[in-house]
Amino acid sequence: xxxERPLPTFQASSPPVSKEQALTIYEDMVLGxxxxxxxxxxxxxxxxxxxxxxxNGQEAVCSGVVKAMRSDDYVxxxxxxxxxxLSAGVSARAVMAELFGKETGCSKGRGGSMHMFSKEHNMxxxxxxxxxxxxVALGAAFQSRYRxxxxxxxxxxxxxxxxxxxxxxxNGQFFxxxxxxALWKLPILFVVENNKWAIGMAHERAASQPEIYKKASVxxxxxxxxxxxxxxxxxxxxxxxxxxxxxxxGPTLLECLTxxxxxxxxxxxxxxxxxxxxxxxxxxxxxxxxEAYLLEQALTSEAxxxxxxxxxxxxxxxxxxxxxxxxxxxxxxxxxxxxxxD
Amino acid sequence: xxQTFLFDALxxxxxxxxxxxxxxxxxxxxxxxxxxSYKVTKDLYDKYGELRVxxxxxxxxxxxxxxxxxxxxxxxxxxxxxxxxxxxxAFNQISNNAxxxxxxxxxxxxxxxVIRGPGGVGSQLGAEHSQRLEAYFxxxxxxxxxxxxxxxxxxxxxxxAIRDDNPVLFFEHVLLYFNKEDLPDDEYILPLDxxxxxxxxxxxxxxxxxxxxxxxxxxxxxxxxxxYDPEVIDLISLKPIDYxxxxxxxxxxxxxxxxxxxxxxxxxxxxxxxxxNDRFFDELDGPVIRMSSQDIPTPYNKGLExxxxxxxxxxxxxxxxxxxxxx
Ligand SMILES: Cc1ncc(C[n+]2csc(CCOP(=O)(O)OP(=O)(O)O)c2C)c(N)n1
Ligand SMILES: [Mg+2]
Numbered sequence: 222x223x224x225e226r227p228l229p230t231f232q233a234s235s236p237p238v239s240k241e242q243a244l245t246i247y248e249d250m251v252l253g254x255x256x257x258x259x260x261x262x263x264x265x266x267x268x269x270x271x272x273x274x275x276x277n278g279q280e281a282v283c284s285g286v287v288k289a290m291r292s293d294d295y296v297x298x299x300x301x302x303x304x305x306x307l308s309a310g311v312s313a314r315a316v317m318a319e320l321f322g323k324e325t326g327c328s329k330g331r332g333g334s335m336h337m338f339s340k341e342h343n344m345x346x347x348x349x350x351x352x353x354x355x356x357v358a359l360g361a362a363f364q365s366r367y368r369x370x371x372x373x374x375x376x377x378x379x380x381x382x383x384x385x386x387x388x389x390x391x392n393g394q395f396f397x398x399x400x401x402x403a404l405w406k407l408p409i410l411f412v413v414e415n416n417k418w419a420i421g422m423a424h425e426r427a428a429s430q431p432e433i434y435k436k437a438s439v440x441x442x443x444x445x446x447x448x449x450x451x452x453x454x455x456x457x458x459x460x461x462x463x464x465x466x467x468x469x470x471g472p473t474l475l476e477c478l479t480x481x482x483x484x485x486x487x488x489x490x491x492x493x494x495x496x497x498x499x500x501x502x503x504x505x506x507x508x509x510x511x512e513a514y515l516l517e518q519a520l521t522s523e524a525x526x527x528x529x530x531x532x533x534x535x536x537x538x539x540x541x542x543x544x545x546x547x548x549x550x551x552x553x554x555x556x557x558x559x560x561x562x563d
Numbered sequence: 564x565x566q567t568f569l570f571d572a573l574x575x576x577x578x579x580x581x582x583x584x585x586x587x588x589x590x591x592x593x594x595x596x597x598x599x600s601y602k603v604t605k606d607l608y609d610k611y612g613e614l615r616v617x618x619x620x621x622x623x624x625x626x627x628x629x630x631x632x633x634x635x636x637x638x639x640x641x642x643x644x645x646x647x648x649x650x651x652x653a654f655n656q657i658s659n660n661a662x663x664x665x666x667x668x669x670x671x672x673x674x675x676x677v678i679r680g681p682g683g684v685g686s687q688l689g690a691e692h693s694q695r696l697e698a699y700f701x702x703x704x705x706x707x708x709x710x711x712x713x714x715x716x717x718x719x720x721x722x723x724a725i726r727d728d729n730p731v732l733f734f735e736h737v738l739l740y741f742n743k744e745d746l747p748d749d750e751y752i753l754p755l756d757x758x759x760x761x762x763x764x765x766x767x768x769x770x771x772x773x774x775x776x777x778x779x780x781x782x783x784x785x786x787x788x789x790x791y792d793p794e795v796i797d798l799i800s801l802k803p804i805d806y807x808x809x810x811x812x813x814x815x816x817x818x819x820x821x822x823x824x825x826x827x828x829x830x831x832x833x834x835x836x837x838x839x840n841d842r843f844f845d846e847l848d849g850p851v852i853r854m855s856s857q858d859i860p861t862p863y864n865k866g867l868e869x870x871x872x873x874x875x876x877x878x879x880x881x882x883x884x885x886x887x888x889x890x
Contacts, residue, residue, distance in 0.1 A: 330863060336689060349690075550864050
């Protein structure tokens with residue numbers, strides 16, 4: 222028997238979202254799932270190269286947080302970043318084209334899978350190294366506070382969400398940034414996607430205190446433990462944290478308990494995780510669960526949901542065609558984008 | 564004699580040294596239960612236990628510092644950078660403490676640590692996973708820097724590095740782990756400070772290291788057919804550089820091309836050219852030519868990536884041009 226950490230329960234008295242919001246969230250989750258399935262297929266076919274880390278299973282975390290944010294808020298991810306980019310509003314076409322290394326990719330084919338950027342969508346990356354995105358996100362949050370309090374811009378109430386994994390919370394940058402965020406009351410959400418593993422390292426073998434949300438208290442900030450397979454539960458705490466950040470009250474740490482269905486990257490043999498453990502989490506699939514919730518609450522019909530799935534199937538196919546037909550970067554542009562003037 | 568992959572040759576070196584000396588241990592991310600990201604420590608966890616093959620959290624600067632502290636106090640840690648690039652996070656410990664501490668302590672402590680792992684430009688791994696830190700680290704005093712390139716030299720050099728009383732940065736290359744070769748049955752150790760003569764010739768000296776050795780040899784294969792006779796030297800030791808071997812070669816060929824994978828600015832070749840000018844200027848028939856990677860973050864796109872590193876055809880062309888200008 223795998224001893225799983227008990228998932229916290231979440232009860233909302235009435236449906237906390239409108240039908241329209243529900244369908245937006247659902248669409249976002251389905252997009253994340255279908256897009257990644259397509260990536261896996263394309264990698265097998267040799268179309269997509271390099272290190273590719275897929276997000277399957279974790280959709281409730283990204284959709285739960287990002288869809289509770291405004292479009293002018295900031296999102297910062299890791300190397301497992303395709304879906305955060307999509308949720309932040311980057312088109313499936315631009316993300317897919319990036320995976321193909323094409324000029325039309327959101328990073329112009331220079332970045333690849335681990336480096337999704339979009340200034341237009343306040344998507345700050347896309348970072349291949351562990352933990353390095355957290356200080357960058359902190360910088361964006363500092364910028365919001367600076368604009369508001371040093372430059373007198375009352376509209377500068379943007380919030381930043383920094384996503385990263387359980388393994389990353391053992392890196393110094395995590396602790397250093399929690400300290401500074403609390404110290405300066407920065408408008409940031411530290412969203413830990415605790416999927417129990419850092420490649421082949423089980424979380425409890427790497428962390429002396431595996432309950433990550435508890436680490437917030439040392440820095441005097443709220444920390445929440447959330448069922449990361451329940452998009453409504455994630456959204457509820459995200460809303461609380463976002464409201465706090467926007468009001469200038471400071472940061473929040475969210476630990477979302479979740480699971481990645483696939484290996485660490487498409488190249489990972491994934492030999493250490495038990496079938497039993499995988500089943501435990503697959504049985505809690507966030508998309509199926511949200512579908513059941515929506516139907517049970519009579520927020521949507523099966524026909525509505527099917528329409529969303531059909532639409533996304535088309536969006537992903539369209540992204541693939543677009544990426545395939547897009548041009549490669551011009552070899553003459555090898556030195557373009559090194560300096561600001563290019 | 565057994566055909567051995569490069570990653571297995573490294574594994575054998577570690578296994579043999581751990582069996583021989585109880586103070587030798589391995590630490591790093593996923594070196595234990597997972598067996599290492601390139602399987603260099605496969606099965607050693609089962610054989611030696613969790614303290615001698617220590618799975619660390621993702622905390623490069625701190626576990627590198629820990630390795631240094633353990634080395635100061637009597638152990639011989641082998642620190643694996645899951646990718647050498649990640650050791651940018653450990654730059655402080657590698658520079659200040661691995662490199663300089665013996666000196667700042669006035670010789671009180673020695674630091675017998677090996678810091679090893681995969682580096683170099685792979686296949687579309689993106690800029691952060693395509694780093695060539697040898698160039699960044701070469702300025703740090705007190706470090707020895709070695710780049711292996713064949714299963715045979717990988718094993719002999721790693722054993723030497725483990726036994727060396729100084730900190731050794733040991734570079735492997737992501738694209739060479741599956742190179743295969745017959746290894747000697749008997750134990751052997753190779754010197755850390757000697758270049759390897761890959762091919763003797765009289766026309767021009769080509770200095771290279773790590774994976775670029777193979778690009779050079781590809782070029783040489785077709786140059787041979789055209790009647791050229793280049794000499795190829797694998798530097799092996801990037802710090803200190805083996806100027807004895809280089810000097811001997813220059814006295815014979817009077818022409819030098821350096822082919823490297825690191826970026827042009829501040830690269831390994833930049834340092835070698837300056838030293839060749841200091842030592843062998845009178846022997847040269849022309850300026851030393853360097854062929855390096857472009858001064859850009861390695862792009863993901865395959866076409867741009869190929870343009871970023873030196874290709875065999877370019878080496879061939881350069882040798883031909885040099886030889887023609889000589890006639
Ligand atoms: C500085 C640095 N060290 C090591 C790595 C190699 N690496 C990539 S992902 C990973 C595990 C990260 O686990 P976690 O933070 O839990 O995120 P997950 O992959 O599970 O989403 C490691 C060790 C890296 N990319 N950067
Ligand atoms: Mg994880």
